[in-house]
Amino acid sequence: MKLRFAPSPTGLLHVGNARAALVNWLFARQRGGTVLLRLDDTDLERSKAEYAVALEEDLRWLGLDWDESFRQSDRLPRYAAAAERLKASGHLYPCFESEEELRSKREQQLRQGRPPIYDRGALKMTPDQLARALANGKVPYWRFRLSNRSPEWQDGVLGRRAVKLPSLSDPVLVRADGSPLYTFTSVVDDLEGGVTHIIRGEDHVTNTGVQLDIWAALGGDPRALSFAHLPLLTDADGGPLSKRLGSLSLRQLRRDGVEPAALAGYLAALGTSHDPVPAMPAALVTGFDLTAISKSPARFDVQQLLALNRRHLHTASFDSVRAQLPEGADEEFWLVVRDNLDLLGEAKLWFEVVRGTLVPPPQPGEAEYLRAALAALPPEPWDATTWGAWTEALKSATGRKGKPLFLPLRLALTGEEHGPDLKTLLPLIGREKAALRLRVAAEG
Ligand SMILES: Nc1ncnc2c1ncn2[C@@H]1O[C@H](COP(=O)(O)OP(=O)(O)OP(=O)(O)O)[C@@H](O)[C@H]1O
Numbered sequence: 424m425k426l427r428f429a430p431s432p433t434g435l436l437h438v439g440n441a442r443a444a445l446v447n448w449l450f451a452r453q454r455g456g457t458v459l460l461r462l463d464d465t466d467l468e469r470s471k472a473e474y475a476v477a478l479e480e481d482l483r484w485l486g487l488d489w490d491e492s493f494r495q496s497d498r499l500p501r502y503a504a505a506a507e508r509l510k511a512s513g514h515l516y517p518c519f520e521s522e523e524e525l526r527s528k529r530e531q532q533l534r535q536g537r538p539p540i541y542d543r544g545a546l547k548m549t550p551d552q553l554a555r556a557l558a559n560g561k562v563p564y565w566r567f568r569l570s571n572r573s574p575e576w577q578d579g580v581l582g583r584r585a586v587k588l589p590s591l592s593d594p595v596l597v598r599a600d601g602s603p604l605y606t607f608t609s610v611v612d613d614l615e616g617g618v619t620h621i622i623r624g625e626d627h628v629t630n631t632g633v634q635l636d637i638w639a640a641l642g643g644d645p646r647a648l649s650f651a652h653l654p655l656l657t658d659a660d661g662g663p664l665s666k667r668l669g670s671l672s673l674r675q676l677r678r679d680g681v682e683p684a685a686l687a688g689y690l691a692a693l694g695t696s697h698d699p700v701p702a703m704p705a706a707l708v709t710g711f712d713l714t715a716i717s718k719s720p721a722r723f724d725v726q727q728l729l730a731l732n733r734r735h736l737h738t739a740s741f742d743s744v745r746a747q748l749p750e751g752a753d754e755e756f757w758l759v760v761r762d763n764l765d766l767l768g769e770a771k772l773w774f775e776v777v778r779g780t781l782v783p784p785p786q787p788g789e790a791e792y793l794r795a796a797l798a799a800l801p802p803e804p805w806d807a808t809t810w811g812a813w814t815e816a817l818k819s820a821t822g823r824k825g826k827p828l829f830l831p832l833r834l835a836l837t838g839e840e841h842g843p844d845l846k847t848l849l850p851l852i853g854r855e856k857a858a859l860r861l862r863v864a865a866e867g
Pocket residue numbers: 429430431432433434438439440441442443622623624625626627653654655656657663664665666667
């Protein structure tokens with residue numbers, strides 16, 4: 424069993440691409456299959472080496488790996504050889520019509536109420552006309568002559584599907600400059616590389632019909648292939664995702680501090696009725712079920728992702744995050760702050776509160792209370808009972824309770840209105856810093 428993920432390195436991977444990669448990976452890992460990463464970089468103008476590097480980094484960040492990888496641009500001689508075979512068998516035929524001519528043919532068909540399908544004009548050329556065109560220096564591009572079948576398959580997600588080839592134009596597989604197109608290179612690679620399962624976005628359904636026809640023309644047995652097409656993910660407004668637009672890229676989510684376990688868990692559950700659970704892909708293998716993916720498009724909701732990210736952080740072990748915490752942060756610090764984080768990057772702020780210097784915001788009218796609080800600060804050593812003892816004493820001394828009792832202290836000690844439980848945070852701040860902050864706050 425072999426699966427492949429085949430992105431084009433034409434932009435940054437977005438969450439839709441990542442879902443396709445993840446599903447391929449989970450399917451393969453669950454069944455002991457091989458995972459191939461193929462870079463579909465035959466569009467030389469749009470493909471960029473830096474995008475290829477970025478997409479590998481982004482996939483690894485998400486916790487995915489692969490057993491084989493190659494770039495299509497390294498296999499051009501193979502595509503040329505396959506094209507020669509198709510020319511020899513009459514499946515690939517030369518065409519000379521310009522874009523302009525094709526457009527006017529299409530317009531005419533539409534005016535006559537006919538579907539704008541290529542009329543196979545090139546096939547009607549006599550050998551003489553062909554020879555003349557070539558003698559005049561015209562260079563052909565090559566179309567694949569589709570059969571009049573309607574290839575059918577049992578789709579792993581969409582159910583029974585068929586594509587009526589007679590209602591499609593013969594696709595161009597080789598441009599006039601000899602460069603092959605994706606529809607073709609993909610089939611050559613899948614056939615020669617022994618790919619058995621193709622899981623990709625629903626945008627490829629028509630391609631699948633066409634590619635099954637090319638597959639058969641190249642001598643492949645269509646029964647050797649299984650297909651599953653995943654409904655496309657949209658953004659929260661239902662809009663499309665595109666590498667070109669840079670929308671919802673893994674790179675940006677990662678920069679924003681989203682954890683890979685949150686993204687993987689969210690993507691694995693998206694479009695299913697399962698509750699998302701934050702987990703790295705390796706931990707999702709057992710529960711994975713391709714048939715649980717619904718046929719309707721799913722919206723990628725960043726708010727839901729962030730909620731899962733929070734959930735993940737609140738239970739994350741120190742060891743799993745230590746490399747990303749500020750230098751010097753220890754387990755005690757992590758256990759105190761983790762419940763309060765939306766994003767791991769915010770740990771830095773709390774580390775500053777605990778270890779750094781902080782100028783508390785002014786609190787007009789609270790000077791007297793803050794001076795009283797300073798005077799009542801218990802002596803060290805401090806532990807989890809200190810906060811309670813201190814605020815109890817202040818309550819009796821000032822008659823304050825609730826918010827007026829606690830908020831001025833929190834603001835003076837942390838600079839924030841919300842944050843980790845002061846019972847556990849206060850001992851980490853320590854008496855010296857606490858006293859200084861209360862003094863500065865009282866003076867401000
Ligand atoms: N919105 C989406 N939701 C789910 N899968 C998607 C989405 N967009 C693309 N894919 C899938 O991602 C895989 C990689 O495709 P590809 O590199 O062509 O991405 P793309 O976003 O369509 O690219 P581009 O925007 O450059 O045309 C394919 O399996 C494709 O079907």
